[in-house]
Every structure is written in C-alpha cells, then in structure tokens.
Amino acid sequence: MHFGLSEEQELLQETFRGFAQAEFPPQRLREVFDAGEGHDPGLWKGLAEMGLTGLVVPEAHGGAGLEILELALCCEVAGATGIPGALLEHSLACLAIDACGDPSQRERWLPGLATGDVIGTLALAEPDAECETADPWDPDGWQTRTSNGTVSGFKQYVPHLDHAGLVVVGLADGGLAVVEPSESDAASVRVEPQDGIDRTRPISKLRLQGAAAQPLPNATAESTRRILDAGLVGLAADAFGAATRLIQLSADYAKDRKQFGQPIAQFQAVKHQIARMGTEIEPTRALLWYAAHALDRGLEDAGRHAAMTKAHVTAKSVEVARDAVELHGGLGFTWECDVQLWFKRAMFDRSFLGTPEVHRERIATLAGW
Amino acid sequence: MDLQYNQEEEQFRAEVRAFLAGWPLRGEEASLPIAEQETLFRSQAIERGYVYRDIPREYGGGGQEPDVLKDHIVRAEFGRAGAPGSSFLQGPAMLAPTLMEFGSEAQRRRFVPPTLREEIRWCQGYSEPGSGSDLASLQCSAALEGDDESGEWVINGQKIWTSNAQNSHWLFGLFRTETDAPKHKGISYLLVPLDQPGVEVRPLKQMTGGLDFNEVFFDDARTGADCIVGERGQGWQVSRATLKHERNLIANPNLMRDHFDAVVDLARTTLRNGRPAILDPGIRQRLSEIECYVRTNETSNLRQLSAAARGEELKCMLPMMMNKLYSTDTMQRLMEIAYELVGADGLLAPSEADLAGYAKGEGPTGWVEQWMFSLGPAIAGGATNIQLNIIGERGYGLPRDQRPTR
Incomplete structure (x- = not known):
C-alpha cells in the first residue's frame, strides 16, 4: 500500500515547474493575458519537447503512455504557474481518440497530437442543453448529429478553437466525432469568439453545418462520461494549483505590506485568514490523487470521486481567490495586480464542464440518496 | 499510488477478522455487564498483539514491532466490527505512550500495565483558570520536600476543564516547580493520586447539561518525588508529546465517517413536505459538500499514514498540522445539518440518556446534544x-504576534 507519488511522478512535477518558471515569468503571462490569445507557440513547443503534449498518448503512437494521475499532476503545475495553452483539452482529445477511435483513426491522429504539431480540443456544451438539463455539458441535452460523414450542431464554450487542428465533438447519443477545421470549409465550420473570463483560455461558439466529420466508432455515453471525468479531475488539479499560488501570493504580500508600523501578517485577522485559505485547500491534494487513481484503475467509485474533486476543489479555490483579493486591499481589486490572473483561472475551472452545484447533485445521485 | 495491500498485510487482515468473529461474546460471557465484556475481549486482543501493539509485553502491551499499516488495519477492522480495541481514555491513549517515551523504567513498570488494563484511570491536568491558550503561564505549584529519593512534591493551586476527574484515580499534568526559571522552563510533568485529603474534585456543569469535566483543587496535596516524568523543568517538552496524541484522537477519520452515515440516515428518515428530507435539493447539496470534507479528511489521513510508514512525514507537514482544525470544522458543519433536520425539536433539551451517551444519543434531543457537543473538540x-x-506561523512562515511576556 502506498498512498503517494512515485519518484518519477515527483520528478515530472519538478521538471515541469522548473521549465514553466524559467520560460514563462509573470510578465510574459501578463502579456499573453492582455493579448487574449491563450497560446504561446514557444511555450507549446517547450511542452512538446518535454513530452507533455503526448503525456497520455500510448508509447506505440509516439506518446509517453502515462495516465490521468500524471495529467492531473501537470494540470496542478499549469494552474500554479498560470501558463496558457490547451494542455488539458488537448490531452482529453487524445484520451478520446485513444479510447474510442478505431486502429486506423488512432494511427492517423495520435502521432501528430503526441508531437504537439496538431493541437486538439473538445466541443461539447450546447446553448440549448442548459434549458433541458441542469448542465450544458450533460450529454443527455446534446442535439448535434452526424449524417453521411458530416456533422451538424451548435456548440459553445469551446476552448482554444483558434489554434486547434482537431476538434472532438459531442453527439446526441453521447457519442463523439472528430472534425478537422480547415480554410476550405469555412462555410460549414463557423467560429464565433466569445469574450471569455480567463484570457489565457479563450472560448468560442462553434456552428457546424454539414461539416466533414469522422465518428469515433467506440464512443458511447459511458466512454464519453469517462473522458469528462478525466476533465473534471484535471480542472480540479488546475484549480488546486491556482489556489496554492494565490495563498502564496497572499502570504508574501502580507509579510511585505506594513500598516500601523508592522507587517499586516502579524495581525491575527490577516494571519488567520491565510491559515484558513490554506486549510481549505491543502488537504484536498489527497482527494485529487485518489480521484485520478480511481479513474486510472477503473475503481467503482471513480465517477463519484471525479465529481467530488471538481465540486469541492474548484468551489473552494474560488473562495480562496476572493480572500486573496481582499487581502491585497485596493491593489487586489485592480486589473494591474497579478491576483486577477489566478482569480480568473479559478473561475474558469469552477464553471467549465459543470458547476459545483451540478456535480454535488451527481454526488448525491450516485450515492443513491 | 498503490492502494492494494500486499499478501502479508492481507493475511494479517484475515487473521484480525477471524479473531473479531468472537465479538460480540457468546454463551455465559454474553451475560456479563458490558464493561466487563469489553475488558475481557480487550485483554484477549492485547494477548494476540492487536491492541496497544507498540507497547512491549512486559508493560502489558501487544509487544509488536511498530507498523503503521498494521495499526491502520487493526483500527479499521475493530471499527467495522464495533469491537473494543485500543481505548480512547486519557490513560491508555495519552499517558501510556508518554511514559513509554519519557518515563523511567520504574514508572513504566508501575503504571503502564494497570493503565492499559484500565485498573488505574487517569485524567489530564493542564489548563488553569488563568492559563488556557497561554498554557505555559500556569501557576499551580509543586515544591519538593525532602530529597529526590524519598521526598514528596507538595502541590497547591487549581486545574480546570479536567474531563473525567470524577471517575479517575490519578491525574497527570503540568505544575510549576522552578519559580525562578523562564515560564516554559519552570514546568514539570507530575503524576498525582487523586484519592487524598489535599485534593478536591468539583464537577462543572457543561452548557449541554452534561457533567464530563471538573475543577480540581490542590491544597497541600502530595505525590512521591519519583512521580516526575522527565527532568525538573522539562514538563513542557513532555506535554507536547501528549498533546500530539490528543490531536490525533480528535482527528480520527473513522469516527467522522460513522457520524456522517448517521446524519445521512437522519435525512432519509426525516420527512419534509411529505417526503424524505434527503430528496430536498438544498439538503442534497449540503450533504454532498460535507461528504467532500469527510472524504478529504479520510484520504489526507491515508496519505499521512502512508508517508509515516515510509518515514516521509516531511512531505506532508502542512496537512498534518491542519488535521485538528479540518476535522473539528467538518464535524461542526455536519452537526449543523443534523440540527436543521430536527427542526422545531431544537426547542427540546437533551435527556439524561442523551447526556450519558457521550454524544452518541439518538432521537431529536440526542442530535441537539451532539450539535452542542461538536463545539467542545474545537476548544x-x-x-x-x-x-x-500554528498553521499561519509554522505552515506559511508568517510572523509571530507581538507577545510582550515572552
């Protein structure tokens, strides 16, 4: 029995963290945030060189052959360092093709995704679905359909669409299809940018009208649920990373900022606020590890734990983010202060793939309550 | 991550389960008073090496090599069977490990075996009316009369919040013995018999109505010169070890899961608008959120346990120092829902039976008592x-408050 990380897993996190801190200092993050691009070609190339773009792609297709726990560990680092890019969405597209594609589809797409030459993303949520179900990411509400090698439907909140060469699209029966957008099918694949909250992770609407598509033959509602669950754990890990960064920023600021002739961290009101922020977040690291591990080993309670991490860690990260703004005083409320970069990261992680409310109801349903 | 136990550990679990098939007791033994049944079964469990595992045989323990995972298996299996395992009483849970760490050979032989058999019952004398959070300011004094061998400590002053003093034979606690030393260095850890003319125990009624804790007054009370644990002036360090054991008791995740399951049952059986409250969306949201806390507590404890088994505690110092706060906060959130579910019966006071059950009572007034009681561990x-x-200063490196008396 070992409830903890292997040396390789610890090394993976350290290496990624070292790379992100060296190659992507806060002022570079600020530039990307202000530009609203959400993509940095040099950074993506660096991730590819470290093998992170092929993290969950099997070795036979040129990837590292690692699992959801390693993906979550990388998402934690991405959240803590605030790096932009489609690491999670891209990895989920890889998981979808590997799990649901036929051998020729895997051979066709996975090597390019593994090297990072092609960026993948997912188009799942639908505008009308939220009216029918509690959650636009609930496959039961999707209306997108395939017909004779084409797909038609209306998606929204699609991340990183501007740079994606491959989009995994959710279908009405819970199945999945792959669309490869190109210049020539501008009429059948229409992209409408949305003004997203996290400018390092831009989102768009996607109108598909008879767009060329290849269904993934082994995709079922159940297999799609597992891809979504991996996404929930990845988002929770990202939010955990963002929260730990916000706590560190707050502690550093409180030690530095002086009022009434002493560092404000010496006032118990401030010290206790930081201690509470830490106590809400730090113990959940073990919940995250368990949830990722449960998905990797196909444990019976995997779906429920994915919902638990998403609901809990992302909700608490947003609470921590609000405290971090308050602790920074007027400065914290400005566009200029770096706190907002992680505040918005936490907001994205909270809402993407279903809010805490949605997943708490799922926790209750899966318990048979 | 590998949550599978190896073959040796699984075999150990199977042995423990086979032993636990003997609880509850059967035949003539089943007609003994429950306390005697528990003592009988526990003595068999000690004999088998399952209970008080780390304490050597010659001191009345299980005599096994320290093994965090086997400890965990025993706790889990005894918990599942509802069988009497290692006691949560202050003597076996707090004093015995402290004596094993700091006590003299004579003290261990004299006190540890009867403490584990619960023939000597102990209470803890730390807090004083003027010394709560600032415990090191304590004033209750002990002065040595005679020499280190045959002399006696003469004790004067008062202790407070002394749980179970009314049922205890001895008190372990902190007393000021070095009047000229700085406050942390003037304290010694003494063992004091309560059945003597110089000691008076007065019960303190709790806001719940219960009578678990007391004031203890010392008026020229006496204990042997050999009843000091550790050196003179070393009591503060000795007491840190005891406190560590106490915080681990409070953070026990198995107890929290039992309470959570009980509250879910309460939500199933309580009707709201003609249907079970557990179908109410608001209740479902809150129960789900609290289970996330409960599950975090469980997994975080498992992580710490696993790290301890590998000698890697340093990797999880932060969550370790958060255990007590996290679990007492979670328990209060849980009891808050229970209190809401009992509805207007929140007007009723706990019954005698609720109070005797030590926060295990059932029925509406039992929940009222548990809700009030959940404040206690937070204090x-x-x-x-x-x-x-502690978390702010040691965990996040924030500066200490200004403490002029330090």
Whole structure:
C-alpha cells in the first residue's frame, strides 16, 4: 500500500515547474493575458519537447503512455504557474481518440497530437442543453448529429478553437466525432469568439453545418462520461494549483505590506485568514490523487470521486481567490495586480464542464440518496 | 499510488477478522455487564498483539514491532466490527505512550500495565483558570520536600476543564516547580493520586447539561518525588508529546465517517413536505459538500499514514498540522445539518440518556446534544484560533504576534 507519488511522478512535477518558471515569468503571462490569445507557440513547443503534449498518448503512437494521475499532476503545475495553452483539452482529445477511435483513426491522429504539431480540443456544451438539463455539458441535452460523414450542431464554450487542428465533438447519443477545421470549409465550420473570463483560455461558439466529420466508432455515453471525468479531475488539479499560488501570493504580500508600523501578517485577522485559505485547500491534494487513481484503475467509485474533486476543489479555490483579493486591499481589486490572473483561472475551472452545484447533485445521485 | 495491500498485510487482515468473529461474546460471557465484556475481549486482543501493539509485553502491551499499516488495519477492522480495541481514555491513549517515551523504567513498570488494563484511570491536568491558550503561564505549584529519593512534591493551586476527574484515580499534568526559571522552563510533568485529603474534585456543569469535566483543587496535596516524568523543568517538552496524541484522537477519520452515515440516515428518515428530507435539493447539496470534507479528511489521513510508514512525514507537514482544525470544522458543519433536520425539536433539551451517551444519543434531543457537543473538540486540545496561529506561523512562515511576556 502506498498512498503517494512515485519518484518519477515527483520528478515530472519538478521538471515541469522548473521549465514553466524559467520560460514563462509573470510578465510574459501578463502579456499573453492582455493579448487574449491563450497560446504561446514557444511555450507549446517547450511542452512538446518535454513530452507533455503526448503525456497520455500510448508509447506505440509516439506518446509517453502515462495516465490521468500524471495529467492531473501537470494540470496542478499549469494552474500554479498560470501558463496558457490547451494542455488539458488537448490531452482529453487524445484520451478520446485513444479510447474510442478505431486502429486506423488512432494511427492517423495520435502521432501528430503526441508531437504537439496538431493541437486538439473538445466541443461539447450546447446553448440549448442548459434549458433541458441542469448542465450544458450533460450529454443527455446534446442535439448535434452526424449524417453521411458530416456533422451538424451548435456548440459553445469551446476552448482554444483558434489554434486547434482537431476538434472532438459531442453527439446526441453521447457519442463523439472528430472534425478537422480547415480554410476550405469555412462555410460549414463557423467560429464565433466569445469574450471569455480567463484570457489565457479563450472560448468560442462553434456552428457546424454539414461539416466533414469522422465518428469515433467506440464512443458511447459511458466512454464519453469517462473522458469528462478525466476533465473534471484535471480542472480540479488546475484549480488546486491556482489556489496554492494565490495563498502564496497572499502570504508574501502580507509579510511585505506594513500598516500601523508592522507587517499586516502579524495581525491575527490577516494571519488567520491565510491559515484558513490554506486549510481549505491543502488537504484536498489527497482527494485529487485518489480521484485520478480511481479513474486510472477503473475503481467503482471513480465517477463519484471525479465529481467530488471538481465540486469541492474548484468551489473552494474560488473562495480562496476572493480572500486573496481582499487581502491585497485596493491593489487586489485592480486589473494591474497579478491576483486577477489566478482569480480568473479559478473561475474558469469552477464553471467549465459543470458547476459545483451540478456535480454535488451527481454526488448525491450516485450515492443513491 | 498503490492502494492494494500486499499478501502479508492481507493475511494479517484475515487473521484480525477471524479473531473479531468472537465479538460480540457468546454463551455465559454474553451475560456479563458490558464493561466487563469489553475488558475481557480487550485483554484477549492485547494477548494476540492487536491492541496497544507498540507497547512491549512486559508493560502489558501487544509487544509488536511498530507498523503503521498494521495499526491502520487493526483500527479499521475493530471499527467495522464495533469491537473494543485500543481505548480512547486519557490513560491508555495519552499517558501510556508518554511514559513509554519519557518515563523511567520504574514508572513504566508501575503504571503502564494497570493503565492499559484500565485498573488505574487517569485524567489530564493542564489548563488553569488563568492559563488556557497561554498554557505555559500556569501557576499551580509543586515544591519538593525532602530529597529526590524519598521526598514528596507538595502541590497547591487549581486545574480546570479536567474531563473525567470524577471517575479517575490519578491525574497527570503540568505544575510549576522552578519559580525562578523562564515560564516554559519552570514546568514539570507530575503524576498525582487523586484519592487524598489535599485534593478536591468539583464537577462543572457543561452548557449541554452534561457533567464530563471538573475543577480540581490542590491544597497541600502530595505525590512521591519519583512521580516526575522527565527532568525538573522539562514538563513542557513532555506535554507536547501528549498533546500530539490528543490531536490525533480528535482527528480520527473513522469516527467522522460513522457520524456522517448517521446524519445521512437522519435525512432519509426525516420527512419534509411529505417526503424524505434527503430528496430536498438544498439538503442534497449540503450533504454532498460535507461528504467532500469527510472524504478529504479520510484520504489526507491515508496519505499521512502512508508517508509515516515510509518515514516521509516531511512531505506532508502542512496537512498534518491542519488535521485538528479540518476535522473539528467538518464535524461542526455536519452537526449543523443534523440540527436543521430536527427542526422545531431544537426547542427540546437533551435527556439524561442523551447526556450519558457521550454524544452518541439518538432521537431529536440526542442530535441537539451532539450539535452542542461538536463545539467542545474545537476548544479542547488547542482551540481553533490557536490552531490558526500554528498553521499561519509554522505552515506559511508568517510572523509571530507581538507577545510582550515572552
């Protein structure tokens, strides 16, 4: 029995963290945030060189052959360092093709995704679905359909669409299809940018009208649920990373900022606020590890734990983010202060793939309550 | 991550389960009073090496090599069977490990075996009326009359919040023995018999109505010169070890899961608008959120346990120092829902039976008692505001408050 990380897993996190801190200092993050691009070609190339773009792609297709726990560990680092890019969405597209594609589809797409030459993303949520179900990411509400090698439907909140060469699209029966957008099918694949909250992770609407598509033959509602669950754990890990960064920023600021002739961290009101922020977040690291591990080993309670991490860690990260703004005083409320970069990261992680409310109801349903 | 136990551990679990098939007792033994049944079964469990595992045989323990995972298996299996395992009483849970760490050979032989058999019952004398969170300011004094061999400590002063003193034979606690030393260095850890003319125990009624804790007055009370644990002036360090054991007791995740399951049952059986409250969306949201806390507590404890088994505690110092606060906060959130579910019966006071059950009572008034009681652990063993200081200062490197008397 070992409830903890292997040396390789610890090394993976350290290496990624070292790379992100060296190659992507806060002022570079600020530039990307202000530009609203959400993509940095040099950074993506660096991730590819470290093998992170092929993290969950099997070795036979040129990837590292690692699992959801390693993906979550990388998402934690991405959240803590605030790096932009489609690491999670891209990895989920890889998981979808590997799990649901036929051998020729895997051979066709996975090597390019593994090297990072092609960026993948997912188009799942639908505008009308939220009216029918509690959650636009609930496959039961999707209306997108395939017909004779084409797909038609209306998606929204699609991340990183501007740079994606491959989009995994959710279908009405819970199945999945792959669309490869190109210049020539501008009429059948229409992209409408949305003004997203996290400018390092831009989102768009996607109108598909008879767009060329290849269904993934082994995709079922159940297999799609597992891809979504991996996404929930990845988002929770990202939010955990963002929260730990916000706590560190707050502690550093409180030690530095002086009022009434002493560092404000010496006032118990401030010290206790930081201690509470830490106590809400730090113990959940073990919940995250368990949830990722449960998905990797196909444990019976995997779906429920994915919902638990998403609901809990992302909700608490947003609470921590609000405290971090308050602790920074007027400065914290400005566009200029770096706190907002992680505040918005936490907001994205909270809402993407279903809010805490949605997943708490799922926790209750899966318990048979 | 590998949550599979190896073959040796699984075999050990199977042995423990086979042994636990003997609980509850059967035949003539089943007609003994429950306390005697528990003592009988526990003595068999010690004999088998399952209970008080780390304490050597010659001191009345199980005599096994320390093994964090086997400890965990035993706790889990005894918990599942509802069988009497290692006691949560202050003597076996707090004093015995402290004596094993700091006590003299004579003290271990004299006190540990009867403490584990619960023939000597102990209470803890730390807090004083003027010394709560600032425990090191304590004033209750002990002066040595005669020499180190045959002399006696003469004790004067008062202790307070002394749980179970009314049922205890001895008190372990902190007393000021070095009047000229700085406050932390003037304290010694003494063992004091309660059945003597110089000691008076007065019960303190709790706001729940219960009578678990007391004031203890010392008026020229006496104990042997050999009843000091550790050196003179070393009591503060000795007591840190005891407090560590106390905080681990409060953070026991198995107890929290039992309470959570009980509250889910309460939500199933309570009707709201003609249907079970557990179908109410608001209740479902809150129960789900609290289970996330409960599950975090469980997994975080498992992580710490696993790290301890590999000698890697340093990797999880932060969550370790958060255990007490996290679990007492979670328990209060849980009891808050229970209190809401009992509805207007929140007007009723706990019954005698509720109070005797030590926060295990059922029925509406039992929940009222449990809800009130859930405040207690947040105060005992280092109150929440002190925990927050520790986390802020030691966990996040924030500066200490200004403390002029330091």
